[in-house]
Amino acid sequence: MAHIDYYFATLSPFTYLSGTRPAEVAKKHGATIAYKPLDIMALFARTGGTPPKDRHPNRQAYRLQDMARRSKLLGAPLNLKPAFWPTNGAPSSYAIIAAQNTGGDVAALVKAFGAACWADERDISQDDVVRDCLEKTGFDPALADKDMMTSADTFAKNLEDAVSAGAFGAPFFITDTGECFWGEDRIDDLDAYLAGNI
Template sequence: MRMAHIDYYFATVSPFTYLAGLRMEEIAQRHGATVTYKPLDILALFARTGGTPPKERHPSRQEYRLQELQRLSVLNDMPINLKPAHWPTNPAPSSYAIIAAQQAGGGDLGRLAHGICRACWAEERDIAQDEVVRDCLSDAGFDPALADKGLLAGAETYERNLEDAVAAGAFGAPFYITDSGGRFWGQDRLHHLDRHLAGEL
């Protein structure tokens, strides 16, 4: 039986990526699916696919977004700072580290990606800072020196992830695309992904 595959498009500065927790990883494991982690520049994705950055949205949309994040925080039992001290910040260094870790192997990639998001949205840490990225790498079982390795390759892959996302039909984060063509936008659609992999949707 062929194993399913998920291309996981996400942004390390996205609160909705943070609130997904490790549920996608649990779903993938349950169905024997493999995952490719594809961190990207969410603002560039918005610009390419008709989205509007949060700070440029109408006040009603901004206020609703904060209410939604607060509710999701409670529902998912995950702490969140609605206005973190270090947001927005440069997502590239943390994204490059995830790309390098995926290439190197040896650790828990889901834990790394989630740890970086948690650092931003629950721990008031600046994920653009080298020491924060190193801590997250180490905590997930990776060599912290990966923060300094493969930067050129990381930059190239980061840009390619954006192009891949646009070509595949992704327009937000988190976004899950299966090899069968199923597209699922948002942490609140993970149960749909689960049912899809089970052959029910």
């Protein structure tokens, strides 16, 4: 059975635009998927990336154009400059880690946090938003406070695992064969790879 490690940041617009498609691709091919939220700014620092605010104006302008185009193509509403971005991605990440340990629709939860930040102008660092996203996707809102030390350790380990495995951005997909796919626009490539077409 194939396996996918899905490295992502709840703050990433491209994680939001990925929606539930990574889970759908995994299911289509009978693959397992592990959700590995991480600190994207720390990943950038460790792998030679640059935070969006520090990029050359040409790169900043292109990023906004690309986000707008992708949101239209995917039918996903998106505010190019949301009110609560950047913010602390740890609380939402901890909730995802705790939720994954209980089962349930983790893909829907990841999408809910992305929509809260990028479409609904909500601060995903706030406890009430975290609890609301958990509840709306069928999880116990109390997971927001469950095993936080374990979740914090896992969050930190995800960063180390990402660097070791070759990831440098989000979303980033790595198969059990070591094949890497970076970006929301590479999910179709991941699909094709798992199908044996590339």
